[in-house]
Amino acid sequence: MAPSKHCVVAFQPLGRRGEVPEGISLLEAARRLGVGLSGVCGGIGVCATCRVIVPPECRDALNPVTPTEEERLSREDLARGVRLACRATIQDSLYVFVPPESLTASQRTQVEGRQTPVRLDPVVRACDLELPPATLSDLRSDGERIRDELGKPVRLDLEVLRSSPLALRDWGWRARAVLREDEIVALLPPGTPLLGVAIDLGTTKLAGYLLNLETGETLAAAGAMNPQLAYGEDVMARITYAMQELEGAQRLRQAAVEGLNGLIRDLCAQAGTFPEWVVDSVVVGNTAMHHLFLGLPTRPLGLAPYVPVESAPMDVRARDAGLILAPGAWVHLLPNIAGFVGADHVAALLAARMDEAAVPTLLLDIGTNTEICLAVEGELFSCSAASGPAFEGAHIRFGMRAAPGAVERVRILEGRVFWETVEGKPPVGICGSGILDAVAELRRAGILNGRGGWRENPSVHRTESGPEFTLVPAEVSGLGRAITISRKDVGEIQLAKGAIAAGWQVLLEEAGIQEEDIGRVVVAGAFGTYIDVRNAVALGLLPRIPLDRFEQVGNIAGTGARMALLSRAERERAARLARRVRYVELTAHPSFRERFARALDLP
């Protein structure tokens, strides 16, 4: 028997490649190479979640398109080379593209936004010093010695003067001076890289990135839960806590600061460096997170008319904010727009280049609060929709975050329920994208009616608290009992998607355009990245326009923060962007209430 032929397969844009035996499916190849390609039905050709795009020059390296694919895929998809990875058999070496929606959740977070396409122009720069030592015939102070060497009248930050003179002597009068404008914010050991951190301080999650400011490279990325969760799930709960509890604000500030410092330590440990060597930082977050982190009063955010204390971009000493960075390092905070549209939204607008949108562009950053922006011919309209935490798994009976074992994708095909869990672990709950899928599929299968009520179905069982749909039977559940969906769960999803839909509809009205005029939709945020856009459109959460107009961009606020970290010009651009946005207060808008009521329905 001749040895079986081996082919090289590459999955782009991930850059994962390797040898696999001829004759296996692309889905199997993906699994062997560690590519998290989705496959809800388990590779039997019914769910159509494992789509990949095969470039023309590689189409001959696969078997011809199968009848199943001709049935499951649209004419347009077939024309642009889409295949179902479970049906495509490898016959020769090739490369394929994996669209983000075909990746499992955990894979996507690893991939998203690794690059930040900006011209490098950080606010700090390094100067390598080699100083003549102090002697009895050269009695200059350390400060003078450094200024003379640099040839300009720089100031040394107090903490640099406190911490560095003895080290400077230990290093043989050599050091890397880090300058920010005319100030030295750090003296580092010779050869230290110039490092910065960009942080997205979310209501629920913290995301941090450690960057080399001389190359633009992201050296490490890390996430963590916001420790403020102990004091309330959403922004309003936290503001109330800060207002009502003695030292509540102080405790919330402390929690945020500790969370960020933990994240910074993680990032540095990953990259083998130290927080004291991190010389610049950018933090973005919504207005309440911004205020709570900085210790600004939140009472004005919690009471009508809900105004921020500060909306301009801020530069704050890291030490004043409580962050453990280089002695004199600063934190830059992007501007806020309104009480409920903050710096994280501005970061998203920056990263999505909303100020340059060539076609009407809608950006949604879906979370407990969903910030929405519509750019039409250079005008920017933004609002905040109170979507609640259902999409983060809260207020759902079996809801959970997108952790291993969370059902993240659901298909109901010919009466059979298929699901896929994070990391393929036995199912223990449902995360946001899973419950969205479930509701959409239940509606498509006719098990839910247009008001969100149950129709007669063998999978809907009566329980003490009302009828429930069994998503995962007890026999296969990792919980030891069935994972079900209740009427109340469906209702939570209706409220959340209703609030968001009413939000973008009001912005369309303000801009004077129609749903079908939208040329591009940027769906951001962790949940936005995991969802099946097809089902989100089906439910009316997203506008009913062709799917190729959607982009799922992951933590775009984090990307914006990284851009601002790498470039002074991007910080200025963000400030201009924030001033250009017209903020629309939804609760005060005349048509919001009616739109919301209508958007509760399941189409």
Next chain:
Amino acid sequence: MAPSKHCVVAFQPLGRRGEVPEGISLLEAARRLGVGLSGVCGGIGVCATCRVIVPPECRDALNPVTPTEEERLSREDLARGVRLACRATIQDSLYVFVPPESLTASQRTQVEGRQTPVRLDPVVRACDLELPPATLSDLRSDGERIRDELGKPVRLDLEVLRSSPLALRDWGWRARAVLREDEIVALLPPGTPLLGVAIDLGTTKLAGYLLNLETGETLAAAGAMNPQLAYGEDVMARITYAMQELEGAQRLRQAAVEGLNGLIRDLCAQAGTFPEWVVDSVVVGNTAMHHLFLGLPTRPLGLAPYVPVESAPMDVRARDAGLILAPGAWVHLLPNIAGFVGADHVAALLAARMDEAAVPTLLLDIGTNTEICLAVEGELFSCSAASGPAFEGAHIRFGMRAAPGAVERVRILEGRVFWETVEGKPPVGICGSGILDAVAELRRAGILNGRGGWRENPSVHRTESGPEFTLVPAEVSGLGRAITISRKDVGEIQLAKGAIAAGWQVLLEEAGIQEEDIGRVVVAGAFGTYIDVRNAVALGLLPRIPLDRFEQVGNIAGTGARMALLSRAERERAARLARRVRYVELTAHPSFRERFARALDLP
């Protein structure tokens, strides 16, 4: 009997005036009016310490010059209207001038340096705000609201944003914004005055002044001992403590900060205001005090070649320095010149206008370290002489600070010993000016020889530790035992005056001029203000030139600090001054050792 005639007498420049009966002496009149005119001999016409100057138009209001005065006063003094207040009898209303050397110590500290002749140009300014309140139709942030009102893009300091927004609402959206460059450093209640503090952080004493920055007025002055005294008397002892003790530097910093905060609280209490309303500050001190206060490493100051960590002027947030001022207030620190010539010296040079000296001018700020500057034709030479703490009463057996009961002036006339104590209290010790007087008078009376040894004299008694001179017999001493002067006490004064004299002699050599070329001598510092210049010249501590070339100016460093507080131009002038000074390292100077050895002798 006709009622006795009353006359109005005024003592200038103190401005003390009142009615006294005809026929009493000027000394008696001074006592009745609370003017601290010196009178060591008790008004018997022998000590000549109660000199006053009578202007020509008032000379007829007194009795003619007496034979005693003709004997005690020089021809020049008589010509310019000098009288002994104890011999001058009032016959009509008049005013007289009291030269500083005729005032008792406690009186002088009250008087010195009340005015600061600078053009008002503080670095902070006030803007009164009246803002439209936030409403649902005006959702601007507090920051935007303030910027729009001011019409410029100011930043609000983080601590201002933390502390002021709720107060702003309490004050009905009115406030005084305090601006420093483009930053708001405080939002104060409407109508609050603009306040600043100037502080001289001495090795031994702290002196503070609270000023109204809009009028230039000094609202309060206060002094205190430096709490660092607990860790060592002189600069070197403290640097050693900071280097050798774990957390020593931290403890010294804490002590300085607590001392200054106590002083600030005192000043505010005196003026009926609050530290949180003080919006700017200037601190001067020698280089070691500067470094210890700011928490800069002092090891480089304690080991050869003794260089400062920073010599440039510094602007530091008051909170970073640990001072309790307005939330965003800054501390300005004048520049240092060398390891042992610091910002207090620069402040003195500024206040004495040494950069404009029309004649060769010598400035001495006498303390534990004595900083000396010689200005000759626009060139400035400075050095630091290690004079030790003897002039502050330390290392002297009965030495004490110039507190009530300290012998502050001594005369030996025709074998009798006269002394005067601070506030006239029973003698309990000898302060610096007293011991200086005593040594000079003992030498003049021939009781000490030129090497500082005792000659045979009835007042010199043998004791277990050697012969001693009885200054105050046990019967009149407030201690219950005699107050004496030992050979070792004399030796301490010889060392101190030798170091200072060698210092200014080296500077004369560097500048290429002679002792008699000196046109003006500015004697600064608390001790310098109390001393009898005549005796200091007699001992060789000060140059042997006519007495009318001497000025005793009190805490001139404090005056310089106040000038820098009131004027941006003065801060810039101080920076230029510091750069112009040529620092002379005495210990490395070829002729210092020999000059010092010779200057130990008592002329």
